Amino acid sequence: MERFIVKRALASLISLAFLVVAVFFLSRLTGDPTDLYLPLDASLESRAQFRALHGLDQPLMVQFVDYLKDLAVLDFGESIRRAQPALDVVVSAFQWTLQLALITIAIVAVAAIVFGSLAAFNVGKIFDRFATFFSLVGSSVPEFWVAIVAIVVFSVQLGWFPTSGTGTALHWVLPVAILFIRPFGLIVQVVRSSMINALSSAYVKTAKAKGVKAKTIIFVHALRNALLPVITVIGDQAAGMLNGAVVVETIFGFPGVGKLMIDSILQRDFTVVIAAVVVTAFAIFIMNLIIDLLYALLDPRIRY
Incomplete structure (x- = not known):
């Protein structure tokens, strides 16, 4: 088991390293933040001071080496837009996305497994x-x-739910409901297909012949053997939510990491963009590792 975990962790860390390098260079292609944050008539001296303050006056490779050195000690620098440590800004936003993702995927998983199994x-x-x-x-x-x-129907016309924000439980209803729809549809199909195969197996037919209750056959005998592909899809959908429910967060003004990343790209806030990508990628790495461990628990053959 330990060897299995180490191999998966090393593979994920290699992917994370490539991602870190790619994000650094791609973020620089969005342009010079100096043009965005200083007036058009700013003096050359002011522009030079701004670039020096944020380390933009160095050659690109020097900036990259400095970036790797800081990253090694988890120093992502300071947000240009907010004048705060970039990591603090990202962690604050990521907490909202994590809550939204966990609440939604928990409801989706239970509902989809029940509906798919009964179907x-x-x-x-x-x-x-x-x-x-x-x-x-x-x-x-x-x-x-x-x-x-x-929003048009339930917020504007009926007035049941707020259009944006996170102040009360009602603010969460529409974002969770919208995020629920697509994963629920996908997971129900996978559960249904996997359960059909499991329910046609010999041990299930034997259980039926012995007069075992339908609920026990579905949720005890068949479900465990049908869960491996289901866990894969649930993990993929959860990772997609952690990656930032960009559309939902933007439309509902939800202060998550997806909306933060889009805003930071438009504002050329390089440090926040990089911190958001690294934190999100690390969270997905942890989630994938948990899924791998669940595989090993459900199917002992995977451990060997």
């Missing part, structure tokens, strides 16, 4: 057709369109 147990019946139809629709509709329609 598989009732293949071809009304419930199966109902679950299949709505899961296909949910996995196909664009989030930005649903979010806008939800």
Whole structure:
């Protein structure tokens, strides 16, 4: 088990190292922050002082070496826009995204496993057709369109929910509901397909012949053997949310890392962009490691 974990960790760290290098050079392609933060008529002296203050007066490779040295001690520098440590800015925003992702994926996982399992147990019946139809629709509709329609209907016309912010529980309802739709549709389809295979196996037929209750057959005998592909999809969807639910966070004014990253790119706040990418990538690395451990717990063959 330890060797398995070490191998997966090393593979993820190599990917993270490549990502760090790519983000540094790609962020520089957005332009010079001096042109954005100083007036057009700023003097050459003021521009030179600004560039020196933020380390932009050095050759690109010198900046890269300095960046790696600072990164080694988790020093991401100071945000140009906010005059605060970039890591503090990102961690503050990431907490909101993490809460949003965990709440949504927990609800999605429970609901999708129940619906998908029941659909598989009732293949071809009304419930199966109902679950299949709505899961296909949910996995196909664009989030930005649903979010806008939800705001118009539930916030503007009915006045049930606020349009933006995070002040109360009502502020969370629409963002969670919109993020729920697509993962739910995808996971229901995977659960249904995997459970159909599990329910057709010999041990399930034996359990039915012995008169075991349907609930026990579905959620005890068949579900564990059907969970491996389901966990993969749940992990992918959770990682996608951690990567920043950019559309939902932007539309609902949610102060998460996705919205922060978009704003920082537009503001050429390089330190925040890099810190956001590194923190998000590290969180996804941890999540993937947890998924790998779940694989090993569910299927002993993976440990060897």
